[in-house]
Amino acid sequence: MGRLRPALSGASVAFVSTNPDHEADVQDGRFYAVRDASLSSKLGLVAMTLQLFRIVLKERPQYVISTGAAPGYIAIRLARLLFKARTIWVDSIANVDQLSTSGQKIGKHADLWLTQWPHLANDNGPNYVGAVV
Template identity: 40%
Template sequence: MSKKIIAIASAGGHWIQLLRIAPAFENNEVVFVSTEPSFASSVKNFDYYLIPDASRWDKIGLLKSFYSVFKMILKLKPEIIITTGAAPGLMAIIVGRIIGCKTIWIDSIANVDKISMSGKIALRFANIVYTQWPELVKGKIVYHGNVIS
């Protein structure tokens, strides 16, 4: 049965990793979300939402981004939210959990020695948190391989 999925990631490696797992979304209604307008061309057969980017050093930007993510999720009413990070994905995980979505966080492959700061926060909200390094498996953190190898 088809599920409504929001796949969200910020620009750079987070977006690349999200695209690498896109085949897993086959036969589902997927909406891609990111912070870069040009990314719409890499997901031409899907709906694409642009949200403002922000970082922990830009508090006003974080509020604007959170509002945008919150509004989008309430409008789309997904069943599943999946993200490879960072800030926009974390916001989506928090909002999704509040409204009852299944939420999945995949920590970046760049985090070799420890879970990312956003990943640590996601542990409190996400239904499942994946690492791409078997050495980081602990508690709620699961390993099932690498997105990029």
């Protein structure tokens, strides 16, 4: 997400991460840390969803951009449901061989669904329009 920050210059931005240490990287926006969870931890997903619900209610986003994983998937779903936010999913640059699990599920819920690897793009999404690597 750090590589996309120049495109957000001048906007009121809130960042959410599962790593609280990333707060030091955020000088130009608000920062929230949430629990990391995946499908293997149902209780963890519930806790993380509640954290994201509170953040989305507080921030009332017009747009949500995620670079992947369960927190981004849930934030996109919540922001669209609660505030009809416009959403962008950029599947992680780490997923070179296949889309992430969340990336495979997000397509019909994101306004713009992107991959940074041309061989993972297809007519039904995700789309490839370039890379930030």
